[in-house]
Amino acid sequence: xxxxxxxxxxxxxxxxxxxxxxxxxxxxxxxxxxxxxxxxxxxxxxxxxxxxxxxxxxxxxxxxxxxxx
Numbered sequence: 001x002x003x004x005x006x007x008x009x010x011x012x013x014x015x016x017x018x019x020x021x022x023x024x025x026x027x028x029x030x031x032x033x034x035x036x037x038x039x040x041x042x043x044x045x046x047x048x049x050x051x052x053x054x055x056x057x058x059x060x061x062x063x064x065x066x067x068x069x
Contacts, residue, residue, distance in 0.1 A: 020068065033064030 021027055040057030044050070 027068065030064045030068045033067070034061055037061030037064060 037057050037060030040060060041054060044054040044057055
């Protein structure tokens with residue numbers, strides 16, 4: 001069977017299809033990463049703890065977004 005780079009992979013047990021909610025546990029944990037990162041950004045700005053902490057919080061958001069899909 002010929003596959004391209006755009007062919008969806010569904011060879012493992014959790015995946016139910018090619019969509020965002022095809023891996024429900026992964027989608028929920030990604031949303032948790034995004035929520036935690038945004039909460040961190042809010043806390044950093046609220047308590048003015050420094051720009052490095054804000055960068056780390058934005059990285060958590062980026063990980064949640066990048067892991068989606």
